Amino acid sequence: MKHFIRKILSISLVLSVVLATSCHGSRKTAAFDIPDSFDDSRNIEITFWAKNDTNITQTRIYEKAISDFEELYPNINVNLRLYTDYGKIYNDVITNIATDTTPNVCITYPDHIATYMTGNNVVVPLDTLFEDPEYGLGGTELRYDSPSIDQVIPEYLDECMIDGVHYAIPFMRSTEACYVNKTYVEALGYELPEVLTWDFVWEVSEAAMAKNPDGTFAINGQMTMIPFIYKSTDNMMIQMLRQKGAGYSTEEGSVEIFNDTTAELLKTVASHAETGAFSTFKISSYPANFLNAGQCIFAVDSTAGATWMGTDAPLTDISADKLVQFETEVMTVPQFDPENPQMISQGPSICIFNKEDPQVVLASWLFAQYLITNEVQIAYAETEGYVPVTSMAREDEDYIDYLNREGEDNSLYYSIKIQASKLLIENTSNTFVTPVFNGSTSLRDAAGYMIENVTKSVRRHITVDDAYIEQLYSDTSSLYRLDRMVGGDLGPLPGASKALLTTLAVVWAGIGAYFVYDRMKKKKQ
């Protein structure tokens, strides 16, 4: 049912290239200045581009938020356009920057905003709006209870900052979790550690590859078993590098991913893909499908996908006869240093696009801010393993009650979903984001591409060695245009270039020397 997501996975590759040319034709809009007061004497039309996880409840929440907001501000009409993929929103925004037809309010990722900002005054900087006493966060003139800036989780607010300026407000946050078939882990003779480590996952995964004489896997008696499946391989590489303290990129956008640690990690992944112990969503399918059929032990997916995980999951794509009974443990993603767990912070943010009419921009801000009020935050967070982005919502008694009712049913209070949310709440300080710059989306895609590639290669009996990695680095850099990225590290100068520059320096020194010599000679004469 959710398989269609697969068909739009490849969108992002081309987008950074598209933007490089598309912004040139856009008209220049003046920077936004906050009007003295909001004009409610005339009708204002704004468009809101939002993303849902093909989840009708999320759609309903957006619709209700709009309806409630329009009741508070009868002169503002919000038109909703729904997407089911961030990449598609990104693509459409880029296309519309050129024609000055961007939406007013948009659910997005900071990586994407960094690219949108290639245009002139396209995205509204929000710091002044945050602090505005009347219309800012917690402002006196708002017709709803808005959180103050101190009530927005600081880590999440920081994620919306580009070059020291806030260009978005967080909307929802999630991270990745490892959904573990604890029953199978214990049947293999292992006990789950408090914090999952990469070594443990690889070891158990290899142990699960043992087969019966009839060719079925010993652990599940089936012909299929992929013990470890990772949904988002870009996150996998990014988190591994972060945990290892290895290079990915600098804050300024210099690419550092093509290093020895990456090579070592890719070889490790390849060795386990070769035995069949590891695969990916792109290669095999959704981790949830395999997990719930007893064909996977470690399924890594977003906490925002928790409603698909486990025997009793409220959502499933596999038929009832394929479901296997097992105990699910929701754990942090595997770690290299369990004492210092690190995991990605992900989830949508909200940005506002600049327009000629400041009243329209102010109306956009009023609506954007409404999306982080308690009612919207709590309702949306309960649809999946998301968490609210404000302490105001997290401390709301309704939300606390929701968390406390974990496992009461297999729908709203589905235990795996609430455990996933709790995992993130408990690990907020252990989350991180990657630097945001124009091109950071391409670098992220490249990180996943390399894991996908080594996995496919070993399945095709291609050796993954130093020469392979060297070629992969070159191909990846070229494919994602990382070699052309502004701020990218071009590496040391080639010998020929150094020689050329040295020769040039010598020639100019010669010219200078001749000039001085000529002047002195003329003086003497």
Next chain:
Amino acid sequence: MKRFLAISMAAVMLFGLCSCNKDKDTDEAAESSAVSEESAADKSEGVMDHAEYVAADLDSEVVIEAYVQDTQSWWNDQITVYLQDQDGAYFAYNMACSEEDAALLVPGQLIKVTGYKSEWSGEVEIIDATFEIEDGNWIATPADVTDLLGTADLDAHQNELVSFKDLTIEPSIDADGNEVAFLYNWDGSGAEGTDSDLYFNASVNGQTYTFVIEYYLRNETSDAYQAVQGLNIGDTVDLEGFLYWYEGAQPHITSVTVK
């Protein structure tokens, strides 16, 4: 001194030109090498018939010849193609293809596809593929597989152009609990005017099955999409489409005839 300067400048320019030429020569050699290796690989592989393709291991390289039956929308130098020959069908997922070449992939066109056999949630497909246009033209006649619905024998027709006769439209349940004839996206989370697939249920012989109008195969401008938007519960329909697989049969419908 002037002579020294002139010679030095000339030397610098010559050096620069040599450096550039050296890089260019290296690049050309690399490209030439890559092309010859690719050609050699192509020549070393024969073209499989359908039985050989079915017997081929997953993740092995496959080379097939088949006739284009339909395509999904071209995007980002990739295209997904429904292929068939007289012995069976193939599904080439996200095949490398320029926009110009995509225009050549019209129904009936014979192509040679080189890629890797793969399986994704039960769908056996060719991935990481390239293709060549060949001489030949053939359109498949839909095989009526109505009686095979719900049986293990249906799998043998995977990806083929098939038909289903005299099905009855059954209700789908929308988010508000209402019975409707179809949904935008599997749970109704889509909407008219977006890129939403259409899902609808239809029954035959007392069993109900789910069918899909894949947006990138038949969008809102197509007769099939519009026909589903106009369906009523209880309508009797004939369907045609490709027998796509996702955790079981999930036909991609291309034609809907309301009786």
